[in-house]
Structure formats: structure tokens, C-alpha cells
Amino acid sequence: MCKYIAKRLLSLLPVLLGITLLVFLLLHLIPGDPAVVLSGERATPEQVEALRQQLGLDRPLPLQYLAFLEKLIRFDFGTSIISGIPIADEIKNRWPATFELSVAAMLIAIALGIPSGIFAAVRKNSWLDNLLMSGSLIGVSLPVYWLGLLLIYLFAVNLQLLPPSGRISVETGFNFKPMTNFYVLDALFRFDIATLKDVLSHLILPALTLGTIPLAIIARITRSAMLEVLLQDYIRTARAKGVPGYLIIFQHALKNALLPISTTIGLQFGNLLGGAILTETIFSWPGIGSWIYEGILARDYPVVQGGVVFVSVNFVLINLLVDISYALFDPRIQYK
Amino acid sequence: MNPLKRFLQSTSGKIGLILTISILLISLLAPILHPYDPATDRNYLLRLKPPNSEHWFGTDGLGRDILVLVWYGMRTSLTVGLISVGLGLMVGLILGLIAGYFRGYLETVIGWLTDILLAFPSILLAIAIVTVSGPNLQSVMIAVGVVQIPIYIRLTRSMVLSLREQEFVIATKALGADPTRIIFNHILPSTLSPLVVQATLSIGTATLEAAGLGFLGLGAQPPTPELGTMLSDAFKSGYSLSSPWTTIFPGLFITLSVLAFNLLGDGLRDSLDPRS
Numbered sequence: 291m292c293k294y295i296a297k298r299l300l301s302l303l304p305v306l307l308g309i310t311l312l313v314f315l316l317l318h319l320i321p322g323d324p325a326v327v328l329s330g331e332r333a334t335p336e337q338v339e340a341l342r343q344q345l346g347l348d349r350p351l352p353l354q355y356l357a358f359l360e361k362l363i364r365f366d367f368g369t370s371i372i373s374g375i376p377i378a379d380e381i382k383n384r385w386p387a388t389f390e391l392s393v394a395a396m397l398i399a400i401a402l403g404i405p406s407g408i409f410a411a412v413r414k415n416s417w418l419d420n421l422l423m424s425g426s427l428i429g430v431s432l433p434v435y436w437l438g439l440l441l442i443y444l445f446a447v448n449l450q451l452l453p454p455s456g457r458i459s460v461e462t463g464f465n466f467k468p469m470t471n472f473y474v475l476d477a478l479f480r481f482d483i484a485t486l487k488d489v490l491s492h493l494i495l496p497a498l499t500l501g502t503i504p505l506a507i508i509a510r511i512t513r514s515a516m517l518e519v520l521l522q523d524y525i526r527t528a529r530a531k532g533v534p535g536y537l538i539i540f541q542h543a544l545k546n547a548l549l550p551i552s553t554t555i556g557l558q559f560g561n562l563l564g565g566a567i568l569t570e571t572i573f574s575w576p577g578i579g580s581w582i583y584e585g586i587l588a589r590d591y592p593v594v595q596g597g598v599v600f601v602s603v604n605f606v607l608i609n610l611l612v613d614i615s616y617a618l619f620d621p622r623i624q625y626k
Numbered sequence: 627m628n629p630l631k632r633f634l635q636s637t638s639g640k641i642g643l644i645l646t647i648s649i650l651l652i653s654l655l656a657p658i659l660h661p662y663d664p665a666t667d668r669n670y671l672l673r674l675k676p677p678n679s680e681h682w683f684g685t686d687g688l689g690r691d692i693l694v695l696v697w698y699g700m701r702t703s704l705t706v707g708l709i710s711v712g713l714g715l716m717v718g719l720i721l722g723l724i725a726g727y728f729r730g731y732l733e734t735v736i737g738w739l740t741d742i743l744l745a746f747p748s749i750l751l752a753i754a755i756v757t758v759s760g761p762n763l764q765s766v767m768i769a770v771g772v773v774q775i776p777i778y779i780r781l782t783r784s785m786v787l788s789l790r791e792q793e794f795v796i797a798t799k800a801l802g803a804d805p806t807r808i809i810f811n812h813i814l815p816s817t818l819s820p821l822v823v824q825a826t827l828s829i830g831t832a833t834l835e836a837a838g839l840g841f842l843g844l845g846a847q848p849p850t851p852e853l854g855t856m857l858s859d860a861f862k863s864g865y866s867l868s869s870p871w872t873t874i875f876p877g878l879f880i881t882l883s884v885l886a887f888n889l890l891g892d893g894l895r896d897s898l899d900p901r902s
Contacts, residue, residue, distance in 0.1 A: 308742035319758045431884035433834055435841045436877030439866045447867050564747025568838055586757050598754050606745045
């Protein structure tokens with residue numbers, strides 16, 4: 291197993307190099323002189339030249355790439371052109387928000403998706419199966435940003451049950467000093483129930499929006515994995531022996547169907563961390579996604595570069611963890 | 627049972643086909659049925675009117691009829707979806723054929739490129755490409771197309787790897803056929819069914835991604851109507867909360883278009899590739 295993990299880690303190196311190379315080249319593929327573009331329209335030639343030297347844009351491209359890599363290894367992504375804040379600091383501040391939102395979305399997706407898939411498989415071709423699978427098909431066809439807007443309109447504007455945006459109310463946030471920047475955890479650690487309620491109420495709508503597509507995908511995968519397992523001989527034997535239906539489903543079938551389901555959950559989680567950009571934008575969620583979006587609007591290329599590298603490397607690492615867990619959970623799999 | 631019979635037995639396939647044909651017809655016939663000039667279309671006296679007998683979907687902040695905007699927007703979104711999938715399919719197919727047939731260092735390099743492209747969350751890669759090439763429809767087509775490329779490379783390569791070992795390919799090789807002839811006349815036709823299924827499903831994804839880029843302000847620029855851009859305008863101006871029809875209809879038609887291709891893709895998969 292250790293050999294397999296080491297091999298997978300080694301095979302990751304060229305991919306990581308490729309990601310950094312592609313993101314590095316992005317800046318150089320912008321039409322025109324990068325220094326002029328980065329300096330903005332009103333910059334004087336002296337300011338452009340100063341920025342060119344500051345960013346090392348006057349050096350040959352391979353040397354620039356090596357310098358870029360060296361900085362990345364030290365977790366130095368440069369500074370934002372607009373705010374002047376180091377990008378690494380911004381990532382440290384915003385990453386917990388994205389992570390918290392993704393975890394909440396995934397919990398919703400798992401809590402609703404797996405039971406839906408099980409019900410659909412057990413009642414195959416019934417009205418319930420058709421209803422659940424039609425729902426999941428609509429779920430994967432929905433634009434999340436549209437769903438988000440509809441949820442805001444319904445629950446925040448019309449019913450006024452939940453807040454429309456942000457992570458915390460202004461009044462609660464005023465006295466709240468987060469330790470870890472994971473607001474739910476911070477509120478829990480302090481047994482601050484009022485803050486916890488406020489934070490959770492802010493989390494529900496964005497998490498529901500972000501969790502819709504994984505929910506639909508998990509429901510579909512669970513159904514097909516369960517259907518496959520339910521046709522196996524050992525299930526028929528268990529039925530013949532008179533094992534109660536719920537035991538067959540939860541103890542015999544679900545256990546064996548969990549492998550493709552857990553793989554899908556892992557892959558979807560990786561997608562959520564990178565794909566939260568639209569949801570974060572709608573709900574003004576101060577995470578990595580909305581920050582990259584602001585970077586795009588302001589043409590703050592170092593922010594876009596840093597954000598894209600960070601999210602992609604995370605995505606690759608999560609996929610690696612999924613691969614490794616696959617080998618850990620299923621002893622039948624032999625990796626050579 | 628032949629594939630056509632299997633397709634006709636699939637309810638989702640039939641609904642998808644009817645929906646897809648209707649959407650394509652409506653989009654194609656738009657300029658004939660209702661000629662429209664987005665540059666001059668506005669009537670401030672009719673701003674933000676709710677749905678009524680004259681304007682079925684209501685009007686937007688510039689007094690434009692939302693039904694007409696959705697109609698033409700769907701045309702734009704579908705064009706982007708179709709062209710980007712076409713681009714992804716063409717490039718991915720060729721690279722997949724080369725990697726699978728010739729193997730060796732070509733396969734390694736193409737595999738490396740595929741891994742890199744797959745290492746980015748798709749919407750993020752598309753955003754990065756459009757940020758560099760500038761926000762317009764052509765950039766969106768290229769960006770969404772590039773995102774699709776690795777999917778086709780992997781699919782084609784895996785099929786070619788098994789096909790190249792088949793007896794009919796070995797026999798053709800023994801008869802002295804050159805690689806181009808073997809690839810295009812003998813291997814390619816056998817890879818088409820799964821590719822057609824994947825392409826149909828991809829049109830839905832591509833339409834969603836293109837509308838997502840439009841929503842972020844990176845897609846079609848005003849006054850060209852596009853569904854994602856319409857949602858973005860409604861969101862940024864706050865009309866999505868005060869005049870919900872500016873949001874409901876564009877989103878509904880994005881969902882319908884994506885759903886149509888997903889259903890059609892499901893039906894095609896059941897009929898062309900029943901083992902999957």
C-alpha cells in the first residue's frame with residue numbers, strides 16, 4: 291500500500307508541474323504586454339517599467355517560470371494588484387469559508403441523496419422510483435445560480451425565514467471574534483448558541499444550492515450501485531433464508547454498494563471546492579470562489595492565478611485521496 | 627432488438643427527442659418567425675411589466691419583451707453548446723485516436739495533457755481561458771470546448787486500445803493498409819456510438835457552463851441576448867428580487883434545454899450502448 295501511495299504521489303508531480311505551467315502561461319497569453327495590462331490604463335511608462343522589474347517580467351520566460359515555482363513552494367502567490375494584500379493571506383482567510391460551505395453542501399447531498407437512491411432501487415420502476423429519478427435528472431440540469439436566486443426570492447424575500455447573503459449578520463458579527471475562521475466550529479467551541487443559529491441560518495440556502503447537483507448525482511449512483519448488488523446471488527440467498535428486508539438492504543446490500551458511492555462523494559467534494567464560484571457570488575459568500583470572481587472583474591490577474599492554482603492543486607489532492615481510499619476500502623483491488 | 631426499437635421503447639429518450647427537436651426548431655426559426663434587432667429593442671414606457679397578454683413573460687429593466695429575449699437567448703446558448711461540443715469532440719477524437727493507436731511517447735504526452743486539463747475544476751478552467759482571451763462568445767465556445775477535450779480523449783483512447791487488438795484491425799494491417807486508413811476506415815466507425823451518446827450528454831453540460839460564464843459576465847456582451855447574461859443582469863440590477871419574472875423564465879429555459887439533451891443522451895445510451 292505504501293508503495294502504491296508513493297507511486298501515486300510521484301505520478302502527481304508532472305500534473306502539478308503542468309498546472310503551474312498552464313497558470314503561469316495564462317498571464318503571458320493575455321493579448322499585449324502583461325506589465326501594461328497589470329498596471330492599468332492610467333499608469334505612466336515609469337510605473338509600467340517599475341512593475342515589470344518588480345514582477346521580473348523583464349527576464350526570460352523559463353527563468354520567470356522557475357521564480358514563479360520557487361515562490362509557490364514557499365506558499366508565496368504574490369500580492370493583489372488592487373488591494374495590495376498578499377494572496378496567501380487572502381487564501382488563508384477565505385479558504386475556511388469555502389470549505390465550510392462545501393462540507394455543509396456535501397452533508398445535505400449525502401443525507402438526501404443516499405436514501406433517495408436506496409428507495410428508488412428498492413422500489414424499482416415504481417412511481418417513487420420514477421419521481422426520484424426524474425427529480426435527480428432535473429437536479430443535474432439545473433443552473434445552480436438560478437436555483438440560488440429562486441431560493442433567495444422565496445425564503446429570504448417572500449417568507450423572510452432565512453438571510454439572503456453573507457456568512458453572519460452584522461450585529462452578531464460585530465462581537466464575534468473567530469479563532470479558526472470556520473464559523474460553525476468557532477461558535478460550537480464557545481457554546482455560543484445565538485451565534486451558531488445565526489451562522490447556520492446563513493449557511494442553509496447556499497449549502498442547499500451548492501448541494502443540489504451532488505445530491506442528484508449521488509442519488510443516481512446509489513440507485514445503480516444498489517440495483518447491481520441487489521441482483522447478486524448472496525442477496526437471493528439471504529432472502530431465501532428469511533432475513534428481514536431492512537437488514538438485507540442496510541447490512542448486506544448497502545455495505546457492498548458503498549464503494550462507488552464513496553468514490554462519487556469524494557470526486558463531487560473536489561468539484562464543490564472548485565465549483566463554488568457561482569454559488570458564492572450569488573450569496574456574497576466570502577470564500578475563494580467569490581474572491582476569484584472579484585479578481586476577474588477587476589482584472590487582478592495575480593489573484594486569478596493564485597486562486598486557480600490553489601483550487602486546482604486542492605482538487606488534484608482530493609482526487610488522490612479518493613484513489614487511495616479506494617485501495618484501502620476494497621481489499622479485492624490489487625495495485626501494481 | 628435493433629437500436630431504433632430500443633430507443634422507441636425508452637420513455638426518457640422519446641421525451642428528450644421531442645423536446646430537443648422543438649427547442650432546435652424554435653431556435654432555428656427565430657429570425658423567420660420573429661425578426662429582431664437587439665440593438666434597437668427597448669421601450670422605457672414598458673419597464674418591468676409583469677407577464678400579461680401582450681408580453682407573456684413580462685418585460686425587463688429596459689422594457690424589452692422577455693419572451694423574445696429568451697427565444698433569441700436560447701439560440702445563442704444552443705449555438706455555443708453545439709459548437710463547443712463539436713470543437714471538443716473533434717480535437718479529443720483525433721488526439722484519442724493518435725494516443726490509442728500509436729501509443730509510445732505520443733500516448734504519454736497526450737495522457738499528461740489530459741491529466742492536466744482534468745486537474746482543473748471545469749468551470750474554473752473555462753473562466754481562466756475566457757479571462758485571458760477576453761469576454762465574448764467566441765472565447766466562451768473555445769473555453770467550454772477545451773474543457774470537453776479530455777473527456778473525448780479518454781473515451782476514444784480506451785476504445786481504440788481494445789479495437790487495435792481486434793482481428794479485423796490486425797488483418798487490415800497485415801494486408802498492408804497504412805495507419806491513416808486503418809484509423810479512419812476501420813477503427814473510427816466502431817467508436818462512434820459511445821461518442822454520439824457522450825456528445826449528446828455534453829451539449830447539456832456545455833450549455834450549462836456557457837450560461838454560467840454568461841452569468842459571471844464573461845459570455846455574450848450586450849446587446850446580444852443570452853440566457854446566462856439575462857440572469858446576470860437581473861441579479862446585478864436587483865430585479866431578480868423585485869421582478870422575479872426577469873429571472874424565472876431565462877433559468878427555466880436553460881434547465882429545459884439541458885434537460886432535453888440529458889434525456890436524449892440517456893435514451894441514446896440505452897439504445898446504442900445497452901451494456902452501460
